[in-house]
Amino acid sequence: MLELVKVLGLFAITALAEIIGCYLPWLVLTQQRPVWLLIPAAVSLGLFAWLLTLHPGAAGRIYAAYGGVYVAIALIWLWRIDGVVPTRWDLVGSAVSLAGMAIIMLQPARSV
Known part of the structure; x- marks a missing residue:
């Protein structure tokens, strides 16, 4: 169970890095925000890629499972950052x- 909590936490941090890395360029391109925001965006996406390497297991399985957490974190972002209450x-x-x-993630006899 502790392993699952660790993985969920890592998924959440990974999702935030990905969302920030995509949100900042969106601000630059659609909201005329300063171009220098692309620098932290690139750093955030680099962090995202590195964080993906820390997840245990086969990459495809990790990406598939990560998607579920990404959806939840994105909706929290929608609510807290964009100010839109999820339906x-x-x-x-x-x-x-x-x-x-x-x-x-919880399948029995999961192979790496």
Whole structure:
């Protein structure tokens, strides 16, 4: 169980790095924010790529499971950063994504 908590935490940090790395260029391109924001965006995406290497297991399985956590973190971002309250549909979709992540991560006799 502790392993799952660690993996979920790492997934959450990884998702934040990816979201920040994509959000900053979006601000530059659509909201006319300063171009220098592309520098921390590149650093954040580099961090994202490095964080993916820290996850235990086969890369494809990790990416698939990570997607469920990414959806949940993205909806938290929607709410806290964009100021848009997630709908019931958003929350149900996120729950389904997290259930998929749990099925992938908790499968018996998981091979690396």
